[in-house]
Amino acid sequence: MLNPTQFCRCLGDDIRMALVCLLREHGEVCVCELTAALAAPQPTVSRHLAQLRECGLVIARREGTWMHYRLHPELPVWAKESIDTLAATAATHLDLQPLAKAC
Amino acid sequence: MLNPTQFCRCLGDDIRMALVCLLREHGEVCVCELTAALAAPQPTVSRHLAQLRECGLVIARREGTWMHYRLHPELPVWAKESIDTLAATAATHLDLQPLAKAC
DNA sequence: ATATAATATTCGGAAATCCGAATATAGTGT
DNA sequence: ACACTATATTCGGATTTCCGAATATTATAT
Numbered sequence A, B: 001m002l003n004p005t006q007f008c009r010c011l012g013d014d015i016r017m018a019l020v021c022l023l024r025e026h027g028e029v030c031v032c033e034l035t036a037a038l039a040a041p042q043p044t045v046s047r048h049l050a051q052l053r054e055c056g057l058v059i060a061r062r063e064g065t066w067m068h069y070r071l072h073p074e075l076p077v078w079a080k081e082s083i084d085t086l087a088a089t090a091a092t093h094l095d096l097q098p099l100a101k102a103c
Numbered sequence C: 001a002t003a004t005a006a007t008a009t010t011c012g013g014a015a016a017t018c019c020g021a022a023t024a025t026a027g028t029g030t
Numbered sequence D: 001a002c003a004c005t006a007t008a009t010t011c012g013g014a015t016t017t018c019c020g021a022a023t024a025t026t027a028t029a030t
Helices: A004-011 A014-026 A031-038 A042-054 A077-093 B004-011 B014-026 B031-038 B042-054 B077-093
Strands: A058-063 A066-071 B058-063 B066-071
Touching: A004 A014, A004 A077, A004 B004, A004 B014, A004 B077, A014 A031, A014 A042, A014 A058, A014 A066, A014 A077, A014 B004, A031 A042, A031 A066, A042 A058, A077 B004, A077 B077, B004 B014, B004 B077, B014 B031, B014 B042, B014 B058, B014 B066, B014 B077, B031 B042, B031 B066, B042 B058
Parallel strands: none
Antiparallel strands: A058 A066, B058 B066
16 A cells, blocks of 8 residues: 555645545546546546556546546545645645536 | 645645644744654755645744744634644655654 | 864755656447 | 537646755854
8 A cells, every 4th residue: 555655645746636536525526527627638637537546546437438537435544644744734725627527 | 825625736745734833733843843754855855844824824933043933823713723724634744753852 | 363163055966856748558339 | 420618637848945064144252
């Protein structure tokens, strides 16, 4: 599993931080909604989601052509607590569009 | 002041995470002790301390030729909480020599 | 003034990170 | 089988990060 340094490296990017914010606030979210909320190119969002997956911070569930992401349900306590603290603060710093189905 | 993403970027390095661990556990510590505890070259430690300073996570106090560092006393609550959670966990992952005056 | 100790900074260069553009894959519907 | 949609991956290249080596700075002591 990942250690605190890797965890920080993983959250040390505005796009990934924003993704974690959104997933924390909304539970399970479709990629198209994340892409719309970030107003970022789809491949960029996909690459960052892959990185969050490889770090074990999120998991994906396929439903037809859609992919739904959510925070990993079995994060260690320290990671969950840190995400709560950091993402709650970050949400006020980043400007995220409200969620809306875009596909 | 720094935002959560910058904060994470700043802690996303083993040496800087270890420095924060040591300062959190011991309060104010001399650079020579930090260098010894990390078993890292002095310029490396100095550069990372400068980075922590520029991010506002630590402050320095000169005493003769010595420099003493400690966590910034007026960190925002979210930063203080995150440091507590992350550094406490990191301390068990990193192998830090016990503190000892080396100068 | 000089020597020495503790710490900081500068200067390449190597490695890692991030992005845009293009392409690939997986699933659905006809 | 083909077209289409949603998402993922690959491939350069630009930028950033990190390090070691050398050098500079600041303060003390003689």
